[in-house]
Amino acid sequence: MGKLTKAAVPVGVVSIVLMLVVPLPAPLLDLLLGFNIAASLLILLVSMNIKRPLDFAIFPSLVLIATLLRLALNVSSTRLVLSDGYAGKVIEAFGHFVIGGSLIVGLVIFIILTIIQFVVITNGAGRVAEVGARFTLDAMPGKQMAIDADLNAGLINEAQARRRRTEVTAEADFYGSMDGASKFVKGDAIAAIIVTLINLIGGFAIGVMQKGMSPGEAVSTYSLLSVGDGLVSQIPALLISTATGLIVTRSAAQGDMGSDLLAQLGRNKQPVRIAGIASIALVLIPGLPKLPFLLIGGVFLLAASRLTEKPETDEDEATPDAAEAAEAQPDSPEAIADRMRVDPLELEVAFDLVELVDTARGGDLLDRVKALRRKVAMETGLVIPLVRTRDNLDLPASQYVIWLNGVPAAKGSSPAGTVLAIGDHLDGLPGKATREPVFGLAAKWVPAELQRQAEMAGATVVDRSSVITTHLAEVVRQNASALLGREDVKVLVEMVRRSHPAVADELTPALLSLGQVQQVLQALLEENVSIRDLVRIFEALSLRAKVSTDLDGLVEAVRNALGAAISHPYVTEDERLHVITLDPSFEQRLLESVRQTEGGQVLALDGNTVDVLVRGCTDLLEDAERLNLSPVLVCSPQVRAALSRLVRQVLPRLSVISYNEVSRTAQIESLGVVSGAYAVR
Structure with missing residues (x-):
């Protein structure tokens, strides 16, 4: 059934195009004209029962197909009228029974229908569609930002945000398409007028000049059929135009059109009662028939007596309880907590x-x-x-x-x-x-x-x-490091658990808590070390945590496991690693000054030594940066953590790595040595 439905629309469109060039027999034309009227009525009824325009999103394309079908039927009926003087029972019935066989009556009705469709409905619907498209496009940025704000605030999830963005885009596309579809309807009305005039003139000329009919007989035979043909095509066009107007004017409705109409017109008794009294009062005007106005007024008064008037309430004042709840809502713990969230x-x-x-x-x-x-x-x-x-x-x-x-x-x-x-x-x-x-x-x-x-x-x-x-x-x-939260670490651990369950299960919570894992990962990020390779990081933590859970020890164990991956970002395209090193005797002095504190390892140095160290690193770093180089400071693993903690305070752009982390494939190029006296180039 699905394959048949998919093939039906393309086959139907191709068949419509073939109708423009292939003659149709009169019985088949009758069937297609009946289908055209019924399909147009169906489209109108569907447009009245939708709750929002996007529920009928296929409507613009449907308008194009319906317009093409009517034009194809016009061409087919014109071919039969001009060639045979007969175009089937449907057109004949419209030409004789509906308009009483009078050419003047038929033309007047045809012109009135055309004016209603072209001047009133189509123009209005086209204007509403144009304004709707413009306002919808103008409102898109605000709607998109509102969706992003709700997503970031946690009010909706990613799937809901994606669905809302799709709806906003679809709404803009729909109104833009409706703006174009209204032009199809307007063009259809103009084409109907032109085709009817061609049929009138052509039929009269064929009847008089080719078939030797008298002018009256030619008018009776061809002109009535031409007007009937125009009416047959104009009625479906009027239905589609009305459906177009209904679609683009459905704005803030919450239900189908019938329910909204009854609910909104009957919301108050007083207007219905006044309308009934005014209708009855019209019988006092001399010459007006009394019975119609009495009947209408009586129906209105009866309807007013049956209506149950609902008091018009404001959402903020619906009930005292609701009002108290509404007033309390901004100060409720949930609302305050939501505003407190950073x-x-x-x-x-x-x-x-x-x-x-x-x-x-x-x-x-x-x-x-x-x-x-x-x-x-x-x-x-x-x-x-x-x-x-x-x-x-x-x-x-x-x-x-x-x-x-x-x-x-x-x-x-x-x-x-x-x-x-x-x-x-x-x-x-x-x-x-x-x-x-x-x-x-x-x-x-x-x-x-x-x-x-x-x-x-x-x-x-x-x-x-x-x-x-x-x-x-x-x-x-x-x-x-400040952006890595506890929930983020939990997600990372679960990600490793899905691919390497043994690694994650061994580490946490058996050996380290999420908080301790978070501290290690934050320490790595603080020193610009990538934490992508979580499997190796977790394996190194598992081995080290069995010995000690000291933070510096855990971080150094991870760095030792990552090895050359730490220095790789600093290796140039020509496989060179530019380094700043320490004089061995000076490095020994630093190693002897390492002290363990609650905050980790630090260097217990006098002010003069710190100044020499900082000035030496600063000078060499500035020289390297003038050459567009990004060097690293290399030292022994035992002093690296304490030295890095000191250097980050004064030179955050200079990374400190150990000898174990130097890339083995890169060519090492020394930019200078920092000694106890000063920097040696």
Whole structure:
């Protein structure tokens, strides 16, 4: 049955096209004309019983098919009328019985139906469809942001959000299609007028000039059939036009049209009662027939007496209990808890940056944020939380703020109509000088139309969405450890349990709790170590946890297991690893100063030694960065944890790795040695 249904529509459309060129016998034409009228009536009834336009989403395509069918039937009937003077019983009945065999009556009725369809219904429906399409498209960004806000707030899940986004897109597509479908209906009305005029003139000419009929006989034979043909096609067209108007005007209804009509017209007795009294009062006018108005007035008064008037209530004042509940709801524990909840990651944009979020205007910021989440996950192994994006009218123009756990973590600007040109030779370009938000490079916001000139000046040009996304990515990387929550760790453990159940079951909860696993993973992320390889991480933790659960020991055991994977991100394309090393005697002094505290291992050094160490590392790092190199500080495993804890406080961009973590395939290139006296190049 399903295959037959799928094939029926394509076969039907092809058959309709063939009807335009292949003659049809009169009995078959009668059958198709009857089907056309019945199908149009069915479409009208369905459109009256739907609750919302999207329940009849196929309607625009159905209008096109119905219009094509009527035009094909018009062509077929015209061929029979002009060639045989007979086009079947249906057209003959409309030409003789319906209009009484009078050409003038038929033309008048045909013109009236055409005016009703073309001037009144079709024009109105087309205007409503056009306005509906425009308003629906304008409202799409707000609806999309509302869906994202509900998703980030936890009010809906990912599947519900996906379904809502699909409905919003489908609604916009539907109203856009209806705007075009109304043009089909209007074109059908114009075509019906033209075809009827051609039939009248052509039939009269054929009857008089080819068949030798008298003018009266030609009019009686051909013109009445032509008008009957026009009426047969115009009645289904009128039904489809009415259905179109009903579809596009169904706005805030909650039920079918019949139920809404009775419920809303009969909501109050008083208007129905007044209408009945006014109808009866009309009999007092001299000359008006009394019986019709008395009957109508009596029906209205009877209906008013039968109506049960429902008091009009406001949802906020429905009942005292409901009012108390409504008043208490904002202060209920659930509502307060919902407002207290802090989103891990938020992006607030000023009013003039909303266009970057609006996909209808080419905004791709949300798509880039989604891509960023995937990229960060692949690089670090951290699935960052959903980024709640919202507009803030209190922000100055072109400003954006990145919030981390309820605290502003970074701010920036992205002026409309500009691009960010990054480079040192931008004095010849107009614009506002600034600093690139991630690396602090010299930059300038230049007009977008000068992008080509900025590139020719040797600048790197970045669009506004890329600036915000890059800034967000840097904030995420710098604060990756703070974004890894206990629930996230639970998800990661369950992910490992599905693929390697023995590894996960051995580690937790038998050896380590989720909190301890979280601390280890946060420590790794804090030192820019990817946690993607969870299986090896968990295996190393299981072995170490049987000996000790000391945090530094656990972290070093994991780092030792990961080995060269830690230094791999710092290896250049030509397989070089640029390192800064420590003088052996100086490293021995550091090792002797290692002390164990509650917060982990630290270096107990005097101020002068710390200053020498920091200055030596700083100078060598700055020299390397001027050459666009990303070096690492290499030391022994015994001192690495304490040294890294010290270096992160003053030089967070310098990673500290142990000799065990150096890539064995990379070519080591030393940039200098830090000694107790100073840095030796």
